[in-house]
Amino acid sequence: MKTDDLIGSLVADQDRPPTSSRRTFAFALPLALLVAYGVFRTFLEMRPDFGDALMTWRYDFKILVAASVAAFGTLLLFHMARPQTAPRTALKWILLALVPLGLGLLLEMVMLPMDQWPASAMGFNPVYCLTMVPLMAVGPLGAALLALRHGAPQSPTVAGAIAGFAAGGIGALLYAVHCDNDSPFYVAIWYLGAIGIVTAVGAVLGRLCLRW
Amino acid sequence: MSDLEDELAGWMRAAQAGDAVAYRRLLTALADMLRRWVRRELSRQGYEIAEAEDIVQETLLAIHLKRGSWDADRAILPWLRAVTRHKLIDNLRRRGRRIMVPVDDLLETLAAPEPEQTLSTEALDRHLATLPPGQSQVVRAISIDGLSPAETAKRLTLSEGAVRVALHRGLAALAAAARRSET
Numbered sequence: 085m086k087t088d089d090l091i092g093s094l095v096a097d098q099d100r101p102p103t104s105s106r107r108t109f110a111f112a113l114p115l116a117l118l119v120a121y122g123v124f125r126t127f128l129e130m131r132p133d134f135g136d137a138l139m140t141w142r143y144d145f146k147i148l149v150a151a152s153v154a155a156f157g158t159l160l161l162f163h164m165a166r167p168q169t170a171p172r173t174a175l176k177w178i179l180l181a182l183v184p185l186g187l188g189l190l191l192e193m194v195m196l197p198m199d200q201w202p203a204s205a206m207g208f209n210p211v212y213c214l215t216m217v218p219l220m221a222v223g224p225l226g227a228a229l230l231a232l233r234h235g236a237p238q239s240p241t242v243a244g245a246i247a248g249f250a251a252g253g254i255g256a257l258l259y260a261v262h263c264d265n266d267s268p269f270y271v272a273i274w275y276l277g278a279i280g281i282v283t284a285v286g287a288v289l290g291r292l293c294l295r296w
Numbered sequence: 297m298s299d300l301e302d303e304l305a306g307w308m309r310a311a312q313a314g315d316a317v318a319y320r321r322l323l324t325a326l327a328d329m330l331r332r333w334v335r336r337e338l339s340r341q342g343y344e345i346a347e348a349e350d351i352v353q354e355t356l357l358a359i360h361l362k363r364g365s366w367d368a369d370r371a372i373l374p375w376l377r378a379v380t381r382h383k384l385i386d387n388l389r390r391r392g393r394r395i396m397v398p399v400d401d402l403l404e405t406l407a408a409p410e411p412e413q414t415l416s417t418e419a420l421d422r423h424l425a426t427l428p429p430g431q432s433q434v435v436r437a438i439s440i441d442g443l444s445p446a447e448t449a450k451r452l453t454l455s456e457g458a459v460r461v462a463l464h465r466g467l468a469a470l471a472a473a474a475r476r477s478e479t
Contacts, residue, residue, distance in 0.1 A: 085420040085439060090353050091323040093439035094360040097463050098319050101312050102364030166365055167378035236362040236379060295475060296362060296382075 102234075105165035109158075109231035116223030120258055123220050128262040142266035145188040149271055150256040153279060156181035157250025161228055164243045165235025171242040178249065185276070188268035196267070207265030210274045216262075217278035218285070221248075221255030225286055232294050244290010245283050252279030298373075305372040312368070323356060330355055330380060337384060347391065350419040350474075355383040357471045386475070423473035431466030434459055 137143040160177040163169050196204060207213075228247035237243030256275050265274075304322060311319035334348045334355070359379055366375045424432050437448040438459075445463065449456040 085353070085418075085424070086416040087327050087349060087353055087356070088324075089439040089442065090356060090420065091320060091327065092442055093435055093463065093467065094323055094356065095316050095320045096438050096445055097360065097460075097467055098311055098316065099314070099460060104364045166367070166375070167362070167382055168374050234364050236358075236365040236382070238378070238382060296358060296471070 105231040105235040106162055108234045109161070109227055112227035112230050113224065116227040117254075119223035120220040120255065123216075123222075124258055124262070127216060127219075128259070130261055131264045133264070134261070137264070137266070140266065141191070142188075142268065143260075145184065145191075145268060146260050146263075146266050146271050146275070147257070148184045149182075149188060149268075150253055150260050150275065152184045153181050153253030154250060154257050155253075157246060157253045158228075160246050161231065161243075161250050162235075164237050164246050165232055167236040167238060169238065171237075171239040174242055174246055181249075181253075182276075185268065185272055189272055192268040196269075201269060204265075204267035205269035205273055207267070207270040207274065209265070210270075213259065213263060213265070213274045214278050214281065217252065217255040217259045217275065218282050219255070220258050221251040221282045224254040225251035225282060225289075227251075229286070229289060229293060232290070236296055237290075237294060240294035240296075241287050241291045243294055245287035247290060248283035248286020249279060251286065252282035255279075255282065301371055301373050304376070305368075308363070308366065308372055309368055312363070323360075326359065326376070327352060327356060333380065334384065341388070343388070343391075347417075347419075349417045351384060351387045353417060353420055354387065354471070354474050355380050357467065357474070358383050361468060361471055390477070419474065419477070420470065423470055423477065426473050427466055427469050431462050431469060434462040435466040435470065438463060 131137060156177055160174060160181075163177070164171075164174060192204075225248055228251050229244065232243050232247055235243070256279055259275075259278075265271075304325070307318045307322035307325075311322060330352045331348065334351050335345045338345045338348055338351075359376070362379060366372060424435060427435070433452060434448055434454075437443045437451060438445065443451065445456055445459045448454075449459045452459070454462075
């Protein structure tokens with residue numbers, strides 16, 4: 085095939101504006117959240133003391149930690165969708181996203197007597213948390229990967245991992261509405277563990293489906 | 297900001313607003329730039345430049361399919377460089393084994409380009425043959441035979457919309473086939 089012939093077919097294909105990652109995510113996310121809400125309604129319920137919990141610093145910190153991962157993760161997602169972005173810049177963003185967790189941990193170390201640390205770190209249902217957060221992240225992960233398919237990430241694996249990180253943050257944020265283990269210790273181990281699982285799954289899927 | 301930057305970005309913006317002439321101008325200019333750049337990179341790294349045109353074509357396909365990842369309010373040259381670099385690395389990784397040649401004196405004979413001959417390649421034709429028949433017929437009619445989507449629709453007794461969908465899917469499949477191939 086002559087290069088000019090190829091160009092002819094590319095010109096013929098340019099009849100509508102191309103879809104960007106941002107647009108795709110904006111359309112897919114509401115659907116993904118609906119799926120996550122369905123999972124929530126099926127398996128979980130809102131914690132009964134939700135209103136009171138909002139008045140405690142531990143619960144607010146937990147929400148902040150999850151929201152920070154979700155927000156920074158989503159912004160980072162759009163950043164990684166550009167071919168100019170070096171994969172290693174992701175690390176800086178991830179550390180930034182985890183600043184609230186670090187602050188929470190410091191505060192908890194000061195507030196809580198050391199003999200209570202193990203109990204508050206283990207909480208009541210860590211396995212449940214490790215299962216439900218990834219389950220609610222499935223939809224958002226699909227939306228994030230779909231958005232990245234319209235992007236051009238330098239590293240499909242790293243981009244997929246970021247999709248997982250963002251989706252894990254969204255899953256954790258929703259799970260926090262149910263969960264009543266509020267210690268930053270618990271959050272650091274189990275929430276972060278659950279987000280880590282989704283990140284790993286995202287990396288594998290990214291490697292498989294984001295090459296271009 | 298450079299003249300080149302303004303010119304290329306201007307064409308791409310016009311193209312995204314539906315200006316086919318600007319888009320053809322952009323892709324033709326890019327093909328020339330890519331050709332020069334890919335040949336230079338290949339010979340500098342000790343690779344055979346005969347297959348440079350394959351890489352040029354694959355890169356043009358990638359630029360087309362991924363043009364949505366360029367932010368219209370950012371510079372286009374860094375974006376183009378990043379896409380080109382990605383495709384070159386991708387290609388070298390795939391081809392490395394087969395066309396790695398010693399750099400020394402062989403380089404000079406190889407470095408003399410054969411423009412007329414290398415402006416056409418067989419790689420895409422080979423990948424075209426692996427596509428579903430409907431898609432390859434449409435891509436072939438529009439690229440090689442130079443028909444418009446409307447003329448293609450008439451020839452294949454399809455709707456013009458179906459031709460456009462087949463063209464878009466066909467081009468994406470072509471890029472995927474090139475990516476999977478060993479050569």
